[in-house]
Amino acid sequence: MNSKDRRGVVARAWARIQLLWAERKTSAGQCYLIVLGVTVLLAVAVALVAFLDALWANVPMRLPLLRFRKLSKRFFGLNLVGLEQFEQCFDQWYSQVPDKLVGI
Numbered sequence: 001m002n003s004k005d006r007r008g009v010v011a012r013a014w015a016r017i018q019l020l021w022a023e024r025k026t027s028a029g030q031c032y033l034i035v036l037g038v039t040v041l042l043a044v045a046v047a048l049v050a051f052l053d054a055l056w057a058n059v060p061m062r063l064p065l066l067r068f069r070k071l072s073k074r075f076f077g078l079n080l081v082g083l084e085q086f087e088q089c090f091d092q093w094y095s096q097v098p099d100k101l102v103g104i
Contacts, residue, residue, distance in 0.1 A: 013038040052093050069094075 017031045055061045076083035
């Protein structure tokens with residue numbers, strides 16, 4: 001998840017909070033929970049990228065990591081939405097890593 005994606009998530013959450021607050025359909029506690037949820041989601045995304053970066057820094061783990069990407073269809077089975085999200089996330093991360101493996 002890049003900074004543009006994070007800004008988009010935060011902007012959508014802020015717009016939702018403003019809308020709910022203006023319509024008086026929510027309390028301050030509910031707004032707090034929305035902010036907390038967005039914060040947790042962003043923290044998980046940052047942690048996942050950090051985890052993938054750490055694996056990539058370990059040179060012997062590079063090939064198994066790329067093999068995992070190729071075999072992801074087996075892991076996700078019938079969960080096509082999860083598979084699509086994983087592949088999009090992985091491919092976006094891989095497009096930004098240095099020292100790519102050629103021919104994999």
